[in-house]
Amino acid sequence: MTFTARPPAKLNLNLEVGPRAKDGFHPLRSIFLRIGLSDRLKVRQSTADAGRDVLTLSGLDGVPVEGNLVLHAVQLLRRRSGLPLPALAIELDKQIPVAAGLAGGSSDAAAMLELAAACWGVGLSDGERLALAARLGSDVPFFSSGATAALVEGRGERVAPLGGVIGRPGVLLVTPAIAVPTAAAFAAFDELGGPSAAGERLTDELAAALRAGLAADELPAWATRLREANDLWPAAVRLAPALDTLRAGLESATGRAWLLSGSGSSLFALYASPDEATQAGAALASGEAPGLVGARLIATDLEGPDPRWRQQA
Numbered sequence: 232m233t234f235t236a237r238p239p240a241k242l243n244l245n246l247e248v249g250p251r252a253k254d255g256f257h258p259l260r261s262i263f264l265r266i267g268l269s270d271r272l273k274v275r276q277s278t279a280d281a282g283r284d285v286l287t288l289s290g291l292d293g294v295p296v297e298g299n300l301v302l303h304a305v306q307l308l309r310r311r312s313g314l315p316l317p318a319l320a321i322e323l324d325k326q327i328p329v330a331a332g333l334a335g336g337s338s339d340a341a342a343m344l345e346l347a348a349a350c351w352g353v354g355l356s357d358g359e360r361l362a363l364a365a366r367l368g369s370d371v372p373f374f375s376s377g378a379t380a381a382l383v384e385g386r387g388e389r390v391a392p393l394g395g396v397i398g399r400p401g402v403l404l405v406t407p408a409i410a411v412p413t414a415a416a417f418a419a420f421d422e423l424g425g426p427s428a429a430g431e432r433l434t435d436e437l438a439a440a441l442r443a444g445l446a447a448d449e450l451p452a453w454a455t456r457l458r459e460a461n462d463l464w465p466a467a468v469r470l471a472p473a474l475d476t477l478r479a480g481l482e483s484a485t486g487r488a489w490l491l492s493g494s495g496s497s498l499f500a501l502y503a504s505p506d507e508a509t510q511a512g513a514a515l516a517s518g519e520a521p522g523l524v525g526a527r528l529i530a531t532d533l534e535g536p537d538p539r540w541r542q543q544a
């Protein structure tokens with residue numbers, strides 16, 4: 232029997248970063264929003280007799296098999312069960328740009344925990360699921376929680392679901408061919424002087440608005456307010472100055488605020504509808520905004536599983 236899932240991507244609407252803790256990690260406070268751009272994951276018990284889990288990748292390039300979080304998820308659950316569970320044959324079709332601040336790898340891992348448990352007939356309580364997810368990585372518990380939007384705190388292990396968005400907003404994503412390694416972004420954050428408490432009130436305000444139910448057409452105005460609410464932006468620009476040029480070009484071409492997701496390198500703008508996001512994407516792709524060469528452009532809603540429109544500039 233084959234089990235399938237469509238693990239979605241996320242955006243960070245804001246990202247407050249605290250001081251580096253003794254474990255080397257920075258505590259975070261961020262509002263995560265799931266978006267309609269998903270990978271494809273397929274799992275079945277392996278018929279090969281080698282007894283090894285096998286991961287086969289397709290879709291986007293640049294995704295490692297070795298050390299892939301999906302394999303970690305399988306191994307973690309097998310160890311946790313204490314049973315000699317059979318090897319799995321896993322197919323992962325990557326659609327979410329990699330190392331782009333969209334947490335595709337974390338989402339795949341969260342989905343893998345579910346599929347492996349189903350494939351083996353292993354029961355997982357909510358508590359066990361979240362504990363395993365937290366061990367796999369900071370962004371994994373959000374996906375395991377199943378929330379559409381959530382306030383995520385600590386190292387990602389504290390996930391408070393928020394009501395979400397009423398209606399169908401649109402998102403336009405631009406993922407440039409620029410790498411911002413997460414560890415380097417946090418190191419640059421420290422070098423630039425570390426935390427400020429500036430974003431705290433805005434996070435609380437946005438969380439309250441989402442809890443109460445935020446209308447799709449209110450999101451673009453929120454994006455303008457959230458433009459400076461990613462504490463990793465100065466660090467990302469220090470590592471990749473081209474991001475600053477790209478953002479300025481996108482803002483002048485579209486007339487709206489562009490935000491960084493996570494430590495980048497994806498930038499996004501919010502629209503009142505997926506149609507508006509698609510039109511803006513098509514206009515950008517046919518224009519001459521600087522820094523767009525080689526970038527992936529994707530317009531989507533929040534549900535998916537597949538985006539409305541995509542193009543490589």
Ligand code: C5P
Nearest residue numbers: 255256257258259368369386413414417
């Ligand atoms: O979560 P991930 O393994 O991608 O993190 C890579 C590195 O980024 C960590 O080893 C740590 O140096 C840094 N990091 C951090 N605080 C976080 C997440 C990551 O300092 N909350």
